[in-house]
Amino acid sequence: MTNSDHNGHHDHAGDHSELSETEIRVRALESIFVSKGYVDPSTLDVIIDLYENKIGPKNGARVIVKAWTDPAFKQWLLTDGTAAVASMGYTGHQGEHIVVPENTPDVHNIVVCTLCSCYPWPLLGLPPSWYKSAAYRSRVVLDPRSILAEFGVTLPDTTKIKIWDSTSEMRYLVLPMQPPASIGWSEDKLIELVNRDSMIGTRMATDPATLS
Amino acid sequence: MNTIHDMGGMHGFGSLRLDIDEAPFHFDWERRMFAVQQATGRLGLWTIDMSRAEIEAIPAEEYLIDDDYFRRWVPRLEHFAVRYGLASVEEIAAGKALVPPRAGLVAAKPASVEQFVARGNSSMRPQAAPARYKVGDRVRARNYQPATHTRLPRYVRGRIGTIAIVHGVHVFPDTNCMGVEDRQWLYSVEFDGREVWGDTADPNVMICVDVSEPNISAAA
Numbered sequence: 001m002t003n004s005d006h007n008g009h010h011d012h013a014g015d016h017s018e019l020s021e022t023e024i025r026v027r028a029l030e031s032i033f034v035s036k037g038y039v040d041p042s043t044l045d046v047i048i049d050l051y052e053n054k055i056g057p058k059n060g061a062r063v064i065v066k067a068w069t070d071p072a073f074k075q076w077l078l079t080d081g082t083a084a085v086a087s088m089g090y091t092g093h094q095g096e097h098i099v100v101p102e103n104t105p106d107v108h109n110i111v112v113c114t115l116c117s118c119y120p121w122p123l124l125g126l127p128p129s130w131y132k133s134a135a136y137r138s139r140v141v142l143d144p145r146s147i148l149a150e151f152g153v154t155l156p157d158t159t160k161i162k163i164w165d166s167t168s169e170m171r172y173l174v175l176p177m178q179p180p181a182s183i184g185w186s187e188d189k190l191i192e193l194v195n196r197d198s199m200i201g202t203r204m205a206t207d208p209a210t211l212s
Numbered sequence: 213m214n215t216i217h218d219m220g221g222m223h224g225f226g227s228l229r230l231d232i233d234e235a236p237f238h239f240d241w242e243r244r245m246f247a248v249q250q251a252t253g254r255l256g257l258w259t260i261d262m263s264r265a266e267i268e269a270i271p272a273e274e275y276l277i278d279d280d281y282f283r284r285w286v287p288r289l290e291h292f293a294v295r296y297g298l299a300s301v302e303e304i305a306a307g308k309a310l311v312p313p314r315a316g317l318v319a320a321k322p323a324s325v326e327q328f329v330a331r332g333n334s335s336m337r338p339q340a341a342p343a344r345y346k347v348g349d350r351v352r353a354r355n356y357q358p359a360t361h362t363r364l365p366r367y368v369r370g371r372i373g374t375i376a377i378v379h380g381v382h383v384f385p386d387t388n389c390m391g392v393e394d395r396q397w398l399y400s401v402e403f404d405g406r407e408v409w410g411d412t413a414d415p416n417v418m419i420c421v422d423v424s425e426p427n428i429s430a431a432a
Contacts, residue, residue, distance in 0.1 A: 025286050026241040028307035030248050032299045036313035038255060042322040044247040050325060051246070052236055092332040099377065099400075114220035114365055116264060117281055122329075126236035126246075132281040134225040141220045141367065141419055142409060150228050160416045165220065167363045168398055168422035169260075169335035170379055196234070 056125035059090045060173055061194035063123065065187050067100075068178045078102055081173065085123060095122035095171050101164060102175040103201070108159050109174045110147070110201035112140045113166040120171035124196060131200065141165060151202045174201040181208045213265075213359050214366060216272035221367040221409070225279075242282040249285050254320035254328065257296045260335075261389035265361035266291055335382040337395040344397065344425055349375045351401060351428040353421075361389035364427045368419070372431045373403035376420055384424050397425040 019027070033039040063085055067074040077084040081098035085091060091098075098120060101109040113119065114137045119127040130136050140147045144161045148154065155161070164172040176198040182190060185208075192211055197203035219225075237243040253263070266288040267275075277283055293299040297314040320328070345351060355370035363385045377400035384394040405417030 020241075022283060022286060023239075023241040024307065025290065025304075026245045026248070028304055029286075029289055029293065029299070030244055031307060032293070032303050032309050033248060033252060035309045036298070038298060038313065038317055038319055039248060039251045040319040040321060043251050043320050043325060044244070046322045046325045047247040047250050048243050050329060052243070055329075089330075092330040093328065094332070096332040096334040097336065097379070099379075112220075114367075115217055115363060116267065122332075128234040129232045129238070129281075130228045130230055132279075133228060134219055134222075134276065134279050135228050138219040138222040138225050143414070144417060145414065147228070150230065158416065160418060161414075162402075163417070163419045164400075165365065165419060165421045167365060168379065168385075168424075169382060170398075170400070170422055 051121075051126050055122060057123075057194075057196035057199065058191070059088075059125075060120070060123035060196070060199045061191050063088060063090065063173070064175060064194045064199065065190045067175055068190060069187060074175075077175065085173075090122045092122045094118070095120045097170045098123070098173060099164075099170050100173050100175050101162065103177045105177075106160060107162055108155055108201065109162045109164060109172075110140060110144055111164045111166065111172040111174060112137060114138070114141055115165075115167060118166035118171065120173050123171075123173050124199060128196070148202065151197065153203060174199050176201075176205040179205055179208050213268050213361060214357055215268050215270075216275045217268045218366050220365050237282075245282050245285050245289075249289055251320055252289065252292075252298070254324075255298075255317050257298075258292060259383075259388050259391065259393075260333075261361055261383075261385040262391065263288065263292075264385075265389040268361060337381045337383065339381045340395065343378055343399075345375045345378070345399060345428070345430070347375050347378060350431040351375060351399075352431040353401065353403075353423060354427040354429065358386065360386070362386045362427070364423060365421065367408055368401075368403055368421050368423075371403055371407050373401040373407070373421075376400045376402040379422065382424070384426065386424070386426070399423055399425070399428065401428065 034041050067077050077100050081100040085098050103109055117127055117132040141163050144163055166172060182193055193206045195203055195206050198205045267284050270284055270287055290304055294301055303310050350372055352372050353368045379398040381395050382398040384396040387394040400420045401423050402418050402420045405413045
């Protein structure tokens with residue numbers, strides 16, 4: 001085991017000069033599995049391309065914008081999230097069952113997985129590092145306001161904070177409040193306001209005044 | 213099992229590292245690890261709960277190395293490789309195949325990835341019996357300390373909450389981790405922050421935890 005895997009090493013695919021123990025172990029598994037025929041190397045490339053380049057938070061943002069602009073869809077999303085997001089094609093692996101809690105002036109929702117790092121992949125892609133970190137997983141259930149403060153978000157003490165701990169195969173997507181100044185905007189413009197963290201609940205939707 | 217993975221409510225992990233860029237992978241080995249795990253999962257040798265249980269069995273000092281999520285996948289897949297006859301300890305140490313492959317396994321084809329990901333693998337099952345609880349019912353989370361996998365976090369065990377959502381019947385992780393598929397009603401149970409963390413806790417925090425029916429009982 002080494003503690004230095006992340007210290008001073010940057011992503012250098014193809015640079016074999018200083019392989020960490022972790023790199024060597026991963027390479028061993030891949031090489032054995034490929035040579036024994038358990039894994040098709042082209043399949044690995046397709047999987048990486050899918051999660052690195054194709055599935056990401058723009059999917060979730062499209063759902064949020066539709067909910068902001070279409071009251072019937074919003075109602076459907078809040079009562080049967082799975083069917084509503086499936087109608088847009090965003091269902092599947094690690095997002096088979098979707099629940100969408102709505103932020104309001106009275107209740108602010110935040111999603112976590114304290115036990116591992118469950119996250120709605122088809123809607124948001126793979127999670128950011130902080131979502132998987134011990135700091136976030138341990139503290140957001142105990143002291144969510146301190147987590148929000150680190151994101152620069154301060155809510156009134158009277159606002160209820162509801163934490164959704166993803167302890168089953170249900171996956172949660174927060175419906176952030178639409179900034180009032182953006183009412184009437186086109187969908188193309190609105191999507192710029194739906195930042196990834198706002199759908200986890202650690203930020204608000206982006207302030208329209210900050211868009212260029 | 214009461215290992216380091218069950219960290220809700222713990223102190224001591226410091227501030228968030230919001231300075232790390234938010235790409236899904238930061239090292240090429242993470243990319244490879246992710247893809248190899250996803251592809252070998254398609255061999256159908258283990259369930260998601262067996263997979264989680266294997267991560268939970270990693271000793272705390274190793275689990276926390278670099279606080280790296282993908283780093284934990286390495287010992288998991290090594291253990292699975294040996295247990296399911298995919299590779300021997302000697303082969304893993306040598307970094308190459310030394311004996312013939314386990315027969316009867318079929319590698320997932322590249323063209324199958326998109327459809328597999330789009331279809332997913334639902335944990336929901338048909339309802340054989342009615343749900344014991346309904347929205348608004350008060351329930352107490354089971355207080356028990358299984359040495360095997362459970363999705364009931366320690367911080368709610370023994371605490372009283374209210375049924376917020378009835379999610380339907382789903383595979384029960386506590387047995388699925390041993391390869392036995394039991395089907396149970398699943399609920400979102402809402403706990404008041406003060407019930408979980410005590411009288412001095414923030415009165416305006418609520419925590420919703422998904423809990424299978426065997427892990428709750430009716431509360432007065």
